[in-house]
Amino acid sequence: MINILLLLLLIAIPVFGDLADSVSVDALGSQTYTGKTTTSEIAVPAEAQFIRVDIDRKLLLDETAHIIVSFEISFDSGKTWRGLAGFETVGGVVPDQDGKDAETSYFEMGLEGIKNPNRLVRGNMTVNKVSTIGFMRVTFK
């Protein structure tokens, strides 16, 4: 029960002010996950042209863990949704683009509908076994 309340608190719909550079929100908090977890709907700042979704993998040390992340986007305040992008990764130590141990796995892409104030995103994370994820962070800029 506490976990559920904590989750709800962490994934509450954020309210953004002016977008100076980038805005980040933790869509899922640090805890153990298994099975499918859905984020709440996250408002996309009207001026945002870009989205990046990271999961913190520093505690994701089990090499047999599989994590699937997928995101959807709405342009009409949640009336309709369509797929956006996502990724799959595994636990254990994996390299980042500089050859160092990756701290996150992520996807990033441009967004359509700039200046549309009715954009929302939401995501799913599916984990094949009990795994600790530091966070799922959504960044707009």
Add this chain to the structure above:
Amino acid sequence: MKKTIALLLTLLINSSSWAAIAHVQTPDQVNCGSVTNCNLAFGSNNTAANFIGVGWSYAASGRTVTITDTRNTYTSSNAISATDAADAGTCGIGYALNIGAGANTVNVAVSGVASIMRVGITEFSGVATASAIDKTAGTSGTGSPVNAGSVTPTTNGQLLLVWARNSATSTWTAGTDFTLRFAAAQNSRVALETYVQPTAAAHNSDLTITGTPTWAAVVATFKEPAAGGGGSDVPFQRILVVE
């Protein structure tokens, strides 16, 4: 009266076979980090019998790439690829013909975790629903221009699809006749450009970039349906000859 009916029939028959290859949609490319799979959704539903082209790249070489989606079958994905040995990066093109209709997310998987994966997808109408692939080429180099190679399609009206990746952030400019398919601001490391060539002829598969990064690039050409004849640039002459 007979002549009028014949002309009308001819018009109908020919207009139905003029489905020249045309761009339908291309969402922005996606960049994934430290993953095994990277996926990207189309912004609108796919239309039945259309074509999907997939550009992929990853920061390594020698991996097996597998492309899947909700309902379609993709060609052997490593067949059209090139490696930039200087930057240890590989890029390639996969495709699906005669696709099914509906919402669709395309998934590109590599064997083993890739530190960087980039995926671009594009939908075209009018491509042959079988045996569409004609010419392919691929190579690597340094600095501008990025040129996957010269290809000479064997028939008129083919789609030339070029996918390129480079080792550093650059601004891309399309080659002669080509159209870049991603928003300019997102073209930092990969580019997808296309051209529907009215009349078959040798054509470079090139782009220009800023700076002097190393790069790899590939091109594939795709035919119209065989019954479609010569493409979009031969309209009324064909009607008059038949009549």
